[in-house]
Amino acid sequence: MSASDKTLADRTYRQLRGDIVNGRLAAGSKLKLEGLAQDYEVGMSPLREALARLMGDLLVVSEGQRGFWVAPLSLDELDDVSRVRALIETEALNAAIRNGDAAWERDVAAAFEALAAVEEHLPHTSEALPPEQLETWEARNRAFHAALVSAAGSPMLIKLRDLLYQQSERYRRVSLNVSRGWRNVHDEHRAIYDATMQRNALRACRMTELHLSRTAEEVRKAMAALAQDDDQVSGGKA
């Protein structure tokens, strides 16, 4: 239980958000209120409050009198999210490199080291990654990217960045379940890190764009493969 779970609605919001982002609740699936209320052990009121908040995070969609769905994922939206995220993320990184002080540098360095510790013995082959290690990597990847932009000096930019990061994470998790095996993502992180520490804003942003577009490309392939499979399956049944 998080410290900020003062109310049941708060707790349910966080639980639902996690379950949507990591894919435990499948994209596009119907969210049956009674079922959720039982699963999360809450009543209608906090549940609906949580769902209303998730609409603002673009993780849930609703249609009046017809209920709630997990927001669907699509190739088009992947491209859209990736492009807008690159815009926001580079703007924030640029500002952070301009404004960041020594404390920021320490935070970034610490976050990078923590991430590096996990990434250095990631399987390059297509071994499956144990879930626990995956969660550690997710947490440290998130923390590293958050640390980079934390000195941007713009709460609004950070707010939008967080929203887009979360959207991207949903997509990335899809590809992790399909194409196991990691490209050398650590080199990309190090390139961003080095350029940032050298206060080379232009290069840091370029490396970030490259990192994001490569990730997006990987997800795109995974989703295309999935869509193929789905066609097979539903084609076979029809």
Place this chain on the structure above:
Amino acid sequence: MSASDKTLADRTYRQLRGDIVNGRLAAGSKLKLEGLAQDYEVGMSPLREALARLMGDLLVVSEGQRGFWVAPLSLDELDDVSRVRALIETEALNAAIRNGDAAWERDVAAAFEALAAVEEHLPHTSEALPPEQLETWEARNRAFHAALVSAAGSPMLIKLRDLLYQQSERYRRVSLNVSRGWRNVHDEHRAIYDATMQRNALRACRMTELHLSRTAEEVRKAMAALAQDDDQVSGGKA
């Protein structure tokens, strides 16, 4: 009643949003649930659902077990919102000028003409503007700026733009209540319009930045004046 008010929660959400944006519910004020439920003639459930959604729009803030407040306005946030809005709005306009077709041009032209019809006989002096005419201007200003970016081809960019436009509108409404009298905002709109129609993306974006920064400056002055007054008042009482 809007067509999309399928539920009481929807209707309450829209009403509350309007009342916050136009300032009928003062920035920073406590939102007493029982009072609101009476005012809007709804029960707790749809009311809380509406408030939860407004948190996502950054129009309402909450603290667990302590309730809800209208999100405060501040000079710092004004600067932050204005800067990020300029970034998003110019990116979207740039894309729209690249992608927009003939239908888009017609929409933009129509929106501009409608706006021009109101702006051409705005009082340049410091006469107070009748509320009805103000609402007409607000609606057409919103429609014009929305039409400009409507061909950006990026739902996410539009989504973020809408969020930021709404934030800006809150601030702008403050200044309209303080410094009546209009600068020649129509010339700025026309400059954006002309550059857009000539597909001069660079100039259109520059004119947009200028328009936004001038508006922000006006709001800044108005808020500084207000803060001064507030100090006087609370200082006098203490």
Place this chain on the structure above:
DNA sequence: TGTCAATATTATTTCGATATTTTTTCGACG
């Protein structure tokens, strides 16, 4: 007089049940 704790009050949060709407089922009819 000032501070602290116990109590009273007020406000938020949550539940359980009801009303309303949508979806499904089933049978009649073309």
Place this chain on the structure above:
DNA sequence: CGTCGAAAAAATATCGAAATAATATTGACA
């Protein structure tokens, strides 16, 4: 056989009251 419509079933949306937490008040004590 398909489709249209009415009845049944299922699900969502809403209310009103109870439970819970925060705030204000009061009075005892230093």
